[in-house]
Structure formats: structure tokens, C-alpha cells
Amino acid sequence: MILETARRLREAGETAARAGRDPVNLPMIRTWLEAMGDANPVYERELLAPPAMIQVWTMRGLSGPPVPDPLHLMSEISDEEGFVAVVATDSRQTYHRYLRVGEEVSVRSRLDSVVGPKRTALGEGWFITTVSTWLVGDEPVAEMTFRILRYRPGSLATEVEEKLRPTITPDNEFFWAGVTAGELRFQRCGECRMPRHPPGPACPACGSFKQEYDVASGAGTIHSHVVHHHPPVPGRRAPFVVALVDLPEGVRMVGEYRGPRPEIGDEVRVFFDDGLPVWRPDVPVLEPWTIEVTPTLIVSTALATRDFQNVHHDRDAAVRLGGRDIFLNILTTTGLVQRYVTGTLAPGTRIRGIDIRLGTPCYAYDTLTFTGQVLPHGIEVVGRTGAGAHVTGLVRVAP
Amino acid sequence: MINRTAAIAGIGATEFSKDSGRSELRLAVEAIRAALDDAGLRPADVDGLVTFTMDANSEIAVARELGAGELTFLTRIGYGGGAACAVVQQAVLAVAAGIARVVVCYRALNERSGRRFGQAHASPDADAAWHVPMGLATPAAQVAMVARRYLHEYGASTDDFGRVSVAARRHAATNPHAWFHGRPITLDEHRASRWIAEPLRLLDCCQESDGAVAVVVTSAQRARDLARPPAVIAAAAQGSGPGQFVMTSYYRPRMAALPEMGVVGGQIWAQSGYRPEEVRTAMLYDHFTPYVLLQLEELGFCGPGEARHLIADGGIELGGRLPVNPHGGQLGEAYIHGMNGIAEAVRQVRGTAANQVPGDGPVLVTAGTGVPTSGLILEPAGARP
Structure with a gap:
């Protein structure tokens, strides 16, 4: 039918x-x-x-x-x-x-x-x-x-699955401590100074066990990349890109890449999200913006957008239909994306179009953080909650 | 030590399916019994058992179910499918050293109906910390990283990967034991298959199978008196490269390469005295199509980046310059972690394959790629002194 x-x-x-x-x-x-x-x-x-x-x-x-x-x-x-x-x-x-x-x-x-x-x-x-x-x-x-x-x-x-997490050992804990501290660290031999990634306890060049680390500049160049489609990877929404990045410091490392489809040789820059290093195109970024998603925000915006679907104001109904709580409607997500871009760039910025794709629902009591990158074809915006990307999109603005 | 001292005297397998409906242990026993019957030996003759570290069936459980008696040689090889030819090398070494007289190499898995290797799994391995948490969590994606660089460096295209798949399915189509028997594909079908991990499509990835394969290794001398013509082991080698990782050896200066297969190649040509152009047919491990191209290059069948010319115009198909995987390989026949390639090599030596490649020249077999790997060269008895 x-x-x-x-x-x-x-x-x-x-x-x-x-x-x-x-x-x-x-x-x-x-x-x-x-x-x-x-x-x-x-x-x-x-x-x-x-x-x-x-x-x-x-x-x-x-x-x-x-x-x-x-x-x-x-x-x-x-x-x-x-x-x-x-x-x-x-x-x-x-x-x-x-x-x-x-x-x-x-x-x-x-x-x-x-x-x-x-x-x-x-x-x-x-x-x-x-x-x-x-x-x-x-x-x-x-x-x-x-x-x-x-x-x-x-x-x-299915419940939102947790991302697969690294096994931390005495040999790699400096790297993960660096991610927590917002630093991209790589190993350097304390004797012969050879840079090395992935790290290990003994220098393959000189044999020394004296292992130290340096902090990378955060710049890199894409050496190769993969667009993952299938099968599902826990905690991620396909398709997503994983890149192999050459660092000017002389090491190579794997990390998720977020941005428009990359090419080998593209310049990228690291940032940190959800305890992992992530690469993005080396372009200007917008100042991140975080908003606490209260029930009031969800209900008032749903009504202001004349969207009376019960899942946006009635918690019992939302739960009965499989949700965790009431959640933002798409008209509001679109509005928040617009607010982020005009509020961060300039109030007078003329918006030509907003293309968004929704990921995980944004529920009451979530914290929603927007980030943006200024690309030639527009401003790429991502809004994330603790459960992952709620919205990814492109805002086209007048030049 | 290798020096044509040992031979494969028997091969056995279960049917290849997507749901065997029985335990992996039972599959192992069925395949081993078939291999012993093939060789004209009894379970009581077996004194050595070798398998993969990934195999779930302990040597002692297999021995109990077989009704074998005392064992003098029990061992395992790691690194997934990279073990396939190395388990035979272990058997050769044991036989040559006089430690065991009849060694059975086996691999049994319900890979489709049980634990599927192609899914994303958490790994306790510290090396995995550099890839799996970043989302590079499946074998296909890990190979795709190398494949993308390969395309970039050598100007190959995804059609070149597709040609490997087309060849495999053409061969499987006329092999009654192959899962894809009667189901060839065209290059257009490859092009239309969905992305798994770009630049790899579904038809670049081998199938998932339930099944088991076993081979019986004994001395070349004894093999001559057994039921079947022996497949003499002219070379058996294992290899790991510098900066080796499991599926993620991305940190070498040149990543679009499989130097570990080069380590194997150097040994097998030296041990056997053969040159690549003498090989009659090659069973190349084909879990993912790009690594068939890289293997052709590493083993010296062509130069780096030139495999696409070798495979063009049916070069690796029956009747081509180097028929590869005439049984259909893992893309076409079944994914038994490379062990079905060894069984096919034995049939090619005996002259009993479904898609027999004419001649009596040597037959090459390789094991899993992207990991420490191994290789064999088999030949008929009396081919070389």
C-alpha cells in the first residue's frame, strides 16, 4: 500500500x-x-x-x-x-x-x-x-x-553503541594523555632523537629505552584515506572518512577526518573530539558554540515553529515512541544552525541556503556544541551531543 | 631443509557453505578424515598436527575425535590467513627433522554463520589502538587505505581491482565445489556493486564461508608409496617485513607495497630454483582484490605498479599468461583462510582440478596478505632432482 x-x-x-x-x-x-x-x-x-x-x-x-x-x-x-x-x-x-x-x-x-x-x-x-x-x-x-x-x-x-576504545599501555599512555590535554604528541627517542609513531618501548634505531615525546604542530598532509560505508562501526555513522596523515615532524598517523571529501596531498589540521584526534581541512574555523538543550528550549522552539508533533513537547509520548526524552525538531535545528553562523560570522551575513542531515536525536538535557569550518563552497557546520553528530550541514552564504 | 624432502600426500575438505549447521570441531575432523582417506593413511598414522592460532579447535580435541594416538608435534602459526602456507612449512620442518612422520595441517571455521571477520571488533591488541578507535576497524577499510595510495602512485583504476574479481568468478563458475559455481560476473557488475570502504566495492571483498580444509604432509619418499601422486614441496617460506603491522603497515616509507611477500618470494625462488616465468599457475591469496596486484609485483611477475598490465586482457584468467586461482580463489570458491588454495595447488599438480591448467610446471601458493605471510611451491614428483 x-x-x-x-x-x-x-x-x-x-x-x-x-x-x-x-x-x-x-x-x-x-x-x-x-x-x-x-x-x-x-x-x-x-x-x-x-x-x-x-x-x-x-x-x-x-x-x-x-x-x-x-x-x-x-x-x-x-x-x-x-x-x-x-x-x-x-x-x-x-x-x-x-x-x-x-x-x-x-x-x-x-x-x-x-x-x-x-x-x-x-x-x-x-x-x-x-x-x-x-x-x-x-x-x-x-x-x-x-x-x-x-x-x-x-x-x-539498538542503543547508541560506544566507540571502540584503545587499549592503554605504559608505552602509549603519553599519547592518550596528550589527547586529553589537547596536544598531539608523538614519541621521540631520548637518545638519538628519532621521531616515531606508533610508539614503543625501545628505539628501533639506537636501541634506547629512554623514550620521550614532542608535541606536534597539529598540521599534516593526507597520505591516503578511506571512506567507510559498511559494515557498521560502533559509535559512528557511515559514511565517514579515515585518513592517514603525514606530519611535518616526520611521523605518520591514522585519524578520522571530517570535512568535504579529501584528496591525497590535502593540507589538514588536527582537533580533538570525544577523546580522539580528528583531522579537518586546514581552513579557517568558526568559534565553537555550546548550548544546553533544556525542555523549555525544545518545547518553545517546537511551538514557535508551529510544529505540534507530540515528540517535541510530550515526554511520555516521546518515550512511548522509542525516544529517551523529547527532542529538537528539524525546523529548530535549522534555526540553530542559522543562529550559529550569523551569530559567529556577522549578524548581516546573508544566508543563501541551509542543507542539513540529522544524525543522533538531540534530547532534552543534552549539551549541543556547534563547530564550523569556512570552505570555498560554504560553511560546514556540525552540531554534536555526547552521543555523536546530531547535525551535519552546509550553510551557503552570499559573498 | 626444505629441499624437496616432503610432499603433500592427501587433501580433504568439507563442503563450502554459508551455514554448515555443525561445530567447527566436526568440520575439522571431517576434512582431516577426507585428507587421510585421500592419502590412503589412517588416523593412527598421524603424529603431528598444525593449525592457525585463530583456529578454535585444539590439536588434542581434533586428535581425540580422529582416534589418533600419540602426537609428537603440535604447533600453531599466528597472523590470520598469513599462516596458510606456514603451517605446511612447519610440517615440512618436522618431517625433515625426523620429529614427526605424518603431519596434518588443518583449518576449520564457521566464518559466515559464526564470528564474521569482516565486522568491526574491539581488539585488546595495543597495535590496534592506532587504528580501531579512529574508525579504521574492518579488514576491508584497512586494505582500502593501501589500495587508495596504490591507485594514486601508479595510476591504476578501480577497474583493475575489478578485473581480479571477474577472473575469480569466471573460474569459480566452472568449479562445481565453488560457492559461486555457475555465477560469473562482468566488469560492469563490479562497477555497480556498492561501496564497502572506498576505493573497495563489495565485489573487491572475498566472500564469507563455513568449511574446513586439511592437508597431509609426509616425507617425499613415503608419499611416493601412498594412494595419490605426491605434490612435492619445492619451497616453503614465511616472511615478515620491516615495520610490520597486522593489516596496517602504514608507517613504512612506501606503503603501497607488501614487502613481507617479497621476503617470501626471495626464499621460494631460491629454495626451488624456479623463476617466476616458469610458474604454471598461482594460487594468490585474494581476500581483497588490490592485494592480488601487489603480490604479482612483490613476487617478481612484473615490476612495481605494473600488475595492471599483466592482468589486462585476461592475463590472469584460464588461457592467460599466468592463470591465477583457477578454482575461483576466496572471491569465488570459498574463504577457508587460504587453505583451499593449497588444496587446489595439489589438484593442479596431480592434474585433477576442475579447471586444469595444462603442463607440468610448478604451482605457487601464497597466504594472507597485509600480515606476516607465507608461500609454497609445489611440483610433481621427479620434476627436479
């Missing part, structure tokens, strides 16, 4: 334009900014809507009339087939321009694809992808490709 409905909806093509309930208005903008904790003055001063609000203007609301859009219809049929739980997984938004207060927005959408049933960490489910276009009059002002997972909660659910 799911595939049959999907086929029918795909054939039906794009829906007619459906008008938002209210025009773009200052009270909703202010509520949204307040819930997000976004103090950017640009919007009120210029009477513009934050671009990441685009979806909000046409949300159906708590008790609005049913709307025959493909996402809603696919959700209904998924419910009937037992795939009652939902999480958003991907959102790619492009903003042609910012909306002005007073403008009337409408939306057209079409079903792009329905893929499943797939085994996921949450349970067996279907990925449903839709494409929406927002219009002011006949003018397209924004587009979004949006993917959700409808799943059978708990059917295949």
Missing part, C-alpha cells in the same frame, strides 16, 4: 499552491527569535523574516484542516501500516531572497521518492522525500528537499 500510494502521488505531480495561515508577521518572527535565543537585530530592523523560518509560514498547525499534501498523505498511510513514529533526517533549503513582513506565502509540493522498508538504528522504516517550493504571488522565494523516516518504533532499535 505504501508503494502504491507513493506511485499514485508521484504521478499526481506538484500540488496546487496552498496559502499560509498568516502573512509574514512580526509577532511570529519575534516569538521564533526569542525561542531560538537569536539576538540578531537585523530581522526586526529591516522587517525581514529569518530565512530558516521559511517552513513555519505554511505549517499546518495543531488543528488546522487536513491538507492534501504528499507528505501528509504518505504519513497517513505509513501510520496505517504501523510505521507510526517519525523523524526528519534531511533538509536542503535554498532561499532566493528573504521574506518581508506583510508578504503572503504559499507552498506547492510534490513527492520525490519513497524508499524502504529499510533497517535503521531506530527501527524498520521508510524514507519519504518531498520537494516544496514557496511562492509570493507567482515568484518562487525558497525551495526545500525534505526527507523524513517513518518507522516502527523499537522494531530493530
Whole structure:
């Protein structure tokens, strides 16, 4: 039935334009900014809507009339087939321009694809992808490709597995103590000064047991790399990249790499995350930003984005559907990504698009830390909780 | 010591499957009984047992189930599939030294239905601390790191890896004992198979199997009087390289290489007196396709980075310049940790293989790559004085 409905909806093509309930208005903008904790003055001063609000203007609301859009219809049929739980997984938004207060927005959408049933960490489910276009009059002002997972909660659910941890020995403990201290250490023979990695108790060059270490500059060059897809690695979400890095100090080491697909010879720089050295492109980075995710933040932002899914405000419902607690909705994650970039770069930064992929849910009482790298094609943003990457994304900004 | 003093007198195997439905111990015993029957020997004749450190079946349990009597030689070799030919070398040394007269080498595993080696596992090994916590946690990913560098240094392409897989599956297609019997693949199918660890695709990775293989080693002299024509062991060598790690020897100046196989190659050519161009067919360990290319280079069949020319146009297929793994290898026949390659080499020497390579020249076998490894050269009796 799911595939049959999907086929029918795909054939039906794009829906007619459906008008938002209210025009773009200052009270909703202010509520949204307040819930997000976004103090950017640009919007009120210029009477513009934050671009990441685009979806909000046409949300159906708590008790609005049913709307025959493909996402809603696919959700209904998924419910009937037992795939009652939902999480958003991907959102790619492009903003042609910012909306002005007073403008009337409408939306057209079409079903792009329905893929499943797939085994996921949450349970067996279907990925449903839709494409929406927002219009002011006949003018397209924004587009979004949006993917959700409808799943059978708990059917295949697994706890987030711990990363595989190193065996610490007297010969390597200096390295791991260095990681804790935020230093990339490598062994150097206390007699002949030969650098060495991986380390060991005896120098292969001179035989000395006098082993010392130096702290590396943190720079490196990619010697080789792997994009891991399969099988699953505990505590990691595939695909991920592992690189073999040449250090200018004369040693080579393996580490996870985060950033756009690398090439051999790329310059990289180390940072530390979750007790491990990680490599990133040697490009400017944004100052990290950490936010405590309180229930208040989750509930107020869910309401400010007109998202009344119970998993964002009702703890019992969230737990019943397989969650640990209530969790952030994707509209809020998008808003927080926008807040991070504009708040860190400059309030007036013009956002052209926000593409995000959600990983582990961000639950109440999690601590969410954003980091960003300035790359030629945009700003790569990652938001992590203790359980791993909650969001990875690219924010495209106007030059 | 090697010097054609010993021979493989019998080979035996279970069926190769994805779920044997029986214990690894039982598989071991079934394969050993088959090998002894093949040689025309009885369990009571066995006085030596050799296996892999990874094998779960103790020599004494195997001996009990076989009904063997006293043993005078019990040993094991480490480093996973790198042990395959080294267990035979152990047997040769024991026979040549007069320590044992009939030594059985065995490997039994429910690798598909039991513990799967291709999954990410925590390791207590201190060396693993430099790779596994960083996410480089599977054999495929560990090989992919070398494979990427190899492509970069020599201008090879992933199609060159694919050609190894196509050859293996072509051979398996006409081997009734192969899991992929009757199921050849095309290069396009390789190209379309999903990524496992870029640059490796699913069809660059060998299959996972349940099964067992055993071989019986005795003196060349005694082997002549047994049931089957002997496969004389002209060379048997083990090798480890400088800066050696298990699957992660990334810290040598040149990482797109397998110098440990070079150590094996140097010995087997010297021991046997053969040159690479005399080899009739080679059983090259093929858990992952890139290492077949690197082995061809390390063993001297071609220069560094030149293997892609050797394998082009069916060069390693039946009828090619050097048929590699005519049984289908581990990509096509079964993954029995390299031991099925030794059994195939014996069949090629006897002239009884499903895909027999014509001639009476020597047959080369190698063991697991990326780890300390080993190799053999087998030949018919009387091939050399």
C-alpha cells in the first residue's frame, strides 16, 4: 500500500499552491527569535523574516484542516501500516531572497521518492522525500528537499553503541594523555632523537629505552584515506572518512577526518573530539558554540515553529515512541544552525541556503556544541551531543 | 631443509557453505578424515598436527575425535590467513627433522554463520589502538587505505581491482565445489556493486564461508608409496617485513607495497630454483582484490605498479599468461583462510582440478596478505632432482 500510494502521488505531480495561515508577521518572527535565543537585530530592523523560518509560514498547525499534501498523505498511510513514529533526517533549503513582513506565502509540493522498508538504528522504516517550493504571488522565494523516516518504533532499535576504545599501555599512555590535554604528541627517542609513531618501548634505531615525546604542530598532509560505508562501526555513522596523515615532524598517523571529501596531498589540521584526534581541512574555523538543550528550549522552539508533533513537547509520548526524552525538531535545528553562523560570522551575513542531515536525536538535557569550518563552497557546520553528530550541514552564504 | 624432502600426500575438505549447521570441531575432523582417506593413511598414522592460532579447535580435541594416538608435534602459526602456507612449512620442518612422520595441517571455521571477520571488533591488541578507535576497524577499510595510495602512485583504476574479481568468478563458475559455481560476473557488475570502504566495492571483498580444509604432509619418499601422486614441496617460506603491522603497515616509507611477500618470494625462488616465468599457475591469496596486484609485483611477475598490465586482457584468467586461482580463489570458491588454495595447488599438480591448467610446471601458493605471510611451491614428483 505504501508503494502504491507513493506511485499514485508521484504521478499526481506538484500540488496546487496552498496559502499560509498568516502573512509574514512580526509577532511570529519575534516569538521564533526569542525561542531560538537569536539576538540578531537585523530581522526586526529591516522587517525581514529569518530565512530558516521559511517552513513555519505554511505549517499546518495543531488543528488546522487536513491538507492534501504528499507528505501528509504518505504519513497517513505509513501510520496505517504501523510505521507510526517519525523523524526528519534531511533538509536542503535554498532561499532566493528573504521574506518581508506583510508578504503572503504559499507552498506547492510534490513527492520525490519513497524508499524502504529499510533497517535503521531506530527501527524498520521508510524514507519519504518531498520537494516544496514557496511562492509570493507567482515568484518562487525558497525551495526545500525534505526527507523524513517513518518507522516502527523499537522494531530493530539498538542503543547508541560506544566507540571502540584503545587499549592503554605504559608505552602509549603519553599519547592518550596528550589527547586529553589537547596536544598531539608523538614519541621521540631520548637518545638519538628519532621521531616515531606508533610508539614503543625501545628505539628501533639506537636501541634506547629512554623514550620521550614532542608535541606536534597539529598540521599534516593526507597520505591516503578511506571512506567507510559498511559494515557498521560502533559509535559512528557511515559514511565517514579515515585518513592517514603525514606530519611535518616526520611521523605518520591514522585519524578520522571530517570535512568535504579529501584528496591525497590535502593540507589538514588536527582537533580533538570525544577523546580522539580528528583531522579537518586546514581552513579557517568558526568559534565553537555550546548550548544546553533544556525542555523549555525544545518545547518553545517546537511551538514557535508551529510544529505540534507530540515528540517535541510530550515526554511520555516521546518515550512511548522509542525516544529517551523529547527532542529538537528539524525546523529548530535549522534555526540553530542559522543562529550559529550569523551569530559567529556577522549578524548581516546573508544566508543563501541551509542543507542539513540529522544524525543522533538531540534530547532534552543534552549539551549541543556547534563547530564550523569556512570552505570555498560554504560553511560546514556540525552540531554534536555526547552521543555523536546530531547535525551535519552546509550553510551557503552570499559573498 | 626444505629441499624437496616432503610432499603433500592427501587433501580433504568439507563442503563450502554459508551455514554448515555443525561445530567447527566436526568440520575439522571431517576434512582431516577426507585428507587421510585421500592419502590412503589412517588416523593412527598421524603424529603431528598444525593449525592457525585463530583456529578454535585444539590439536588434542581434533586428535581425540580422529582416534589418533600419540602426537609428537603440535604447533600453531599466528597472523590470520598469513599462516596458510606456514603451517605446511612447519610440517615440512618436522618431517625433515625426523620429529614427526605424518603431519596434518588443518583449518576449520564457521566464518559466515559464526564470528564474521569482516565486522568491526574491539581488539585488546595495543597495535590496534592506532587504528580501531579512529574508525579504521574492518579488514576491508584497512586494505582500502593501501589500495587508495596504490591507485594514486601508479595510476591504476578501480577497474583493475575489478578485473581480479571477474577472473575469480569466471573460474569459480566452472568449479562445481565453488560457492559461486555457475555465477560469473562482468566488469560492469563490479562497477555497480556498492561501496564497502572506498576505493573497495563489495565485489573487491572475498566472500564469507563455513568449511574446513586439511592437508597431509609426509616425507617425499613415503608419499611416493601412498594412494595419490605426491605434490612435492619445492619451497616453503614465511616472511615478515620491516615495520610490520597486522593489516596496517602504514608507517613504512612506501606503503603501497607488501614487502613481507617479497621476503617470501626471495626464499621460494631460491629454495626451488624456479623463476617466476616458469610458474604454471598461482594460487594468490585474494581476500581483497588490490592485494592480488601487489603480490604479482612483490613476487617478481612484473615490476612495481605494473600488475595492471599483466592482468589486462585476461592475463590472469584460464588461457592467460599466468592463470591465477583457477578454482575461483576466496572471491569465488570459498574463504577457508587460504587453505583451499593449497588444496587446489595439489589438484593442479596431480592434474585433477576442475579447471586444469595444462603442463607440468610448478604451482605457487601464497597466504594472507597485509600480515606476516607465507608461500609454497609445489611440483610433481621427479620434476627436479
